[in-house]
Amino acid sequence: MKRFYVKDLPRALNQKVLVKGWIHKIHDLGRIAFVTLRDKSGLVQLVLEESQKEGLRLEMALEVTGVVSENQKAASGLEIKVEKLKVVGAAHYDKLPFPINKEENVHLETQLNHRTISLRNPKIRAPFTIQEEIVTAFRDYLKHHHFSEIHTPKIISSGTEGGSEMFTVKYFDTRAFLAQSPQFYKQMMVGAGFERVFEIGHAYRAELHNTWRHLNEYVSLDIEMGFIEDENDIMDMEEGLLIHVLEHLRKACEKELEILEVDLPVIEKIPRIELETAREILLESFEKKSPPGNLDAEGEVLFSQYVKEKYNSDFVFLTRYPVSKRPVYTMPVEEEPELTRSFDLLFRGLEITTGGQRIHDYQQLKENMETFDLNPEDFDFYLDTFRYGMPPHGGLAIGLERLTMKLCQLENIREATLLPRDMKRITP
């Protein structure tokens, strides 16, 4: 007998079906019991006779056959009169660590310590369905725009951003690092003839930050594209991409958005504002001072509020970061060589993207390394790429968990991470 998912049951009215899932609730009326079965797709009410309910406990895994009938009193409007019931996953607990079938505020640390259990709660799991669909939409959009998906090594021999804040790995007889980003490799693959690439992979930051918005291992949505005019091509691509992602989520995640009670933002045009202008606005309109060549976390929040009011946009590109705040490969602005063709994207007060145009000329890159006090010989494998006709190119990276967190209006990035890694946590 073919298994039915709960969401498909309306198609099986008055039919006998096989369903599988976990016991979400038990409502025992003595001669009869109502059991709510929860599967991947939803909840349905089972009707059990006295003899069938014996020994059942919350969260046991069941396989059930029975006939689907209408019942307007049941939450989904349907119920299954149980004919056969088999416990396929037993309960081995005295007491559940916390209720799974209630919307109770369970402390985040407790949730994370019992990840298998906490994720069974539909509201706690909902952000991950949304996260999966973000990835789907990201990939579909890029493939449609001639990007190739690549997989590049996370074990590397030297840092891409100068070498600080990296985890070290004992690699046989030598020392290696975990990649902070696929930066060098995605550029190399543009040059290798893929022209446009993306990667969905882990990135590692050994940062000594234990905050609501930092993870030490996260999923980076990386893009790099060749044959561009300048950094505006990259911002155009991200704008189109985000519009597509939001459209897709509205269709694919209607149920999850409802569970989370959130509205998705609407993008028409994302304002592009020079960092220096943003700093001036913050100072003049909010008496908010910013650190040199940057905004701080508070400044990001304030400026996002300003943009929301003035442009009705939840997103804003900050452009033209100074050379001093950007990595060695960042393209300077020819007319203003202390500024770069780079940008950040803020979304509801949080930076979710860094991107920009890269230097593509061999000589310029080599000289820039020297200016940055780096030894070009240490980067031979990377520099070599630039000897053989490297086209103008640029790219960006989106932090998947940050984007998910902000779209779902979660308070902590760990709520958008199945199994987070932070300074204090490497289990489960």
Place this chain on the structure above:
Amino acid sequence: MKRFYVKDLPRALNQKVLVKGWIHKIHDLGRIAFVTLRDKSGLVQLVLEESQKEGLRLEMALEVTGVVSENQKAASGLEIKVEKLKVVGAAHYDKLPFPINKEENVHLETQLNHRTISLRNPKIRAPFTIQEEIVTAFRDYLKHHHFSEIHTPKIISSGTEGGSEMFTVKYFDTRAFLAQSPQFYKQMMVGAGFERVFEIGHAYRAELHNTWRHLNEYVSLDIEMGFIEDENDIMDMEEGLLIHVLEHLRKACEKELEILEVDLPVIEKIPRIELETAREILLESFEKKSPPGNLDAEGEVLFSQYVKEKYNSDFVFLTRYPVSKRPVYTMPVEEEPELTRSFDLLFRGLEITTGGQRIHDYQQLKENMETFDLNPEDFDFYLDTFRYGMPPHGGLAIGLERLTMKLCQLENIREATLLPRDMKRITP
């Protein structure tokens, strides 16, 4: 002006177009020159006048506008009479490390040392287009079958397979490891209510092997599914998946299969043969002795040949591996407790998958850990999953590079890896 990819040029006959790419060949006739332009999608002939060809060198990156016309003598039947030509990526080399436009056998080490250049050769890049489409088909098939895509940590606190052969990471003040597989986590996510999950991610093996078929960092295509009957459900899923992948590749990679001159295998039904039977056949028909409870590399090749002749299949499932050769979580066969409900899949003489049913009962798993001389307390975070109704489940992992290598009939797994990591190589 909108850019045309070379493969779309037949739609632009007699139109003026913009194309971008690299100089693949230069055929200089004095008053006129033919330049072959190579982009991501193919090759096209450019026709240049004497004044336009000055300074051009192989592999420079160009942006070209011109009119498309038919020319039966050109390789693609088309050529572009160049009106404007702009060098956007300069050449900074004395001599190319090896020819890119010829089918010359370049030593693999040289190819890997100059990865950006070697991948520009269409024949060297072709396996990666196939690899990308394998991943696409894998994902599409599983999503269609109600699987969720997950991302699980690669920094872990303890080993899944007993702890040997893992890379160690200095993680702040503690020691962590790089995950050999997402085994524990994918099982946990089945239990967390996702029911069916897959992950496309890196796996790390600190094995002291430097062979044609080993990588120390590879991409693992991982599957785990709940509510199964037994390991045959997992083999059914893999069989259907591989049939789908091959069908997809036939359509999506026609050009690459032609470049590589390979035929894809056809799957009707993959034979399922008990390991012990395979060992007996090897001994009786080939006088080939096998190590206890396993086949060796030579045995895998011989047995694959036997299956090809007898069943006309390029694939064979070897089933019922002994308990002694499988990890602690492997489900034993109730009637023959020294055997397990696990399997390997051989493809053209090489193991590309290990899979099977897992133990889902808390008590049984805990006792099995003790039998395996493991301390259950070390695996608390994993064992906890099994207390709350863990359904029968199982899964498998496919090595992406191994599958790609065998489908493309490559001789070394590094030819199916953009940037391989082995005992001797962590650059580029």
